[in-house]
Amino acid sequence: MRQWIKWVTGFLALSVIMVMIGAVFSKLDEKKGNGGISPVAATEVDRPVTVVIDAGHGGEDGGCIGADGTLEKDLNLAVAAELCDILQASGINAVLIRDEDKMLYDMYGDLESYEGQKKTYDLRNRVRFAEESGCRLFCSIHMNKFADTKYSGLQVYCSVNDSDSITAGVRIQSYVKNYLQPDNSRQIKRAGSEIYVLNRAQMPAVLVECGFLSNSEELSLLNDGEYRKKLAFCIAAGIADSLCNFRT
Numbered sequence: 001m002r003q004w005i006k007w008v009t010g011f012l013a014l015s016v017i018m019v020m021i022g023a024v025f026s027k028l029d030e031k032k033g034n035g036g037i038s039p040v041a042a043t044e045v046d047r048p049v050t051v052v053i054d055a056g057h058g059g060e061d062g063g064c065i066g067a068d069g070t071l072e073k074d075l076n077l078a079v080a081a082e083l084c085d086i087l088q089a090s091g092i093n094a095v096l097i098r099d100e101d102k103m104l105y106d107m108y109g110d111l112e113s114y115e116g117q118k119k120t121y122d123l124r125n126r127v128r129f130a131e132e133s134g135c136r137l138f139c140s141i142h143m144n145k146f147a148d149t150k151y152s153g154l155q156v157y158c159s160v161n162d163s164d165s166i167t168a169g170v171r172i173q174s175y176v177k178n179y180l181q182p183d184n185s186r187q188i189k190r191a192g193s194e195i196y197v198l199n200r201a202q203m204p205a206v207l208v209e210c211g212f213l214s215n216s217e218e219l220s221l222l223n224d225g226e227y228r229k230k231l232a233f234c235i236a237a238g239i240a241d242s243l244c245n246f247r248t
């Protein structure tokens with residue numbers, strides 16, 4: 001019986017999020033010229049908006065580890081793949097930088113040997129991929145970890161190289177708070193040189209720390225596929241909303 005109630009509650013919550021996101025995506029359609037709210041040149045109407053989604057870490061770089069052995073790289077890929085599917089279904093040209101479990105240091109075959117430079121090239125290639133794609137937004141997906149296990153909640157870091165990064169960060173953070181984590185009082189953060197991909201990316205760029213693997217409650221949520229789907233819906237809604245409000 002309890003399982004049944006849980007299933008119905010989950011279904012209803014997902015339905016609400018889907019209705020909400022539908023409204024946001026139709027707003028994006030109007031912005032693209034299909035609804036007539038923002039007049040745009042004919043050449044812009046059918047131009048697909050590209051969003052690059054970066055599942056952090058991969059391969060020998062597992063990222064942080066939960067108490068139950070959960071690896072950050074696996075959750076990153078699971079959330080990134082959900083997010084990519086939702087954005088693609090809405091007509092956005094969403095692209096995953098990695099869709100398998102591997103580091104990306106040899107993506108472009110720059111060197112004979114990457115020994116001692118794997119992490120540097122891995123991060124450099126993620127930014128290069130985003131730059132060469134001509135994307136409107138770079139969104140990197142990660143998980144958090146902290147010594148004090150009481151901390152939980154999604155938090156978005158924003159690049160300071162393009163002010164539209166803040167637009168995206170604020171909206172992702174607020175959709176997650178409004179529809180998934182009502183107690184989340186975290187604010188977006190402006191990233192410095194400590195976050196390589198945000199420091200180097202010249203396009204609007206955000207890094208989403210989806211939750212804390214050090215918090216057992218949040219860890220079990222992140223390990224639940226239905227929760228990850230809701231999380232991805234909220235991030236997607238934030239992205240779609242922000243694309244309608246980019247300054248450039």
Ligand SMILES: [Zn+2]
Nearest residue numbers: 056063142143
């Ligand atoms: Zn990470």
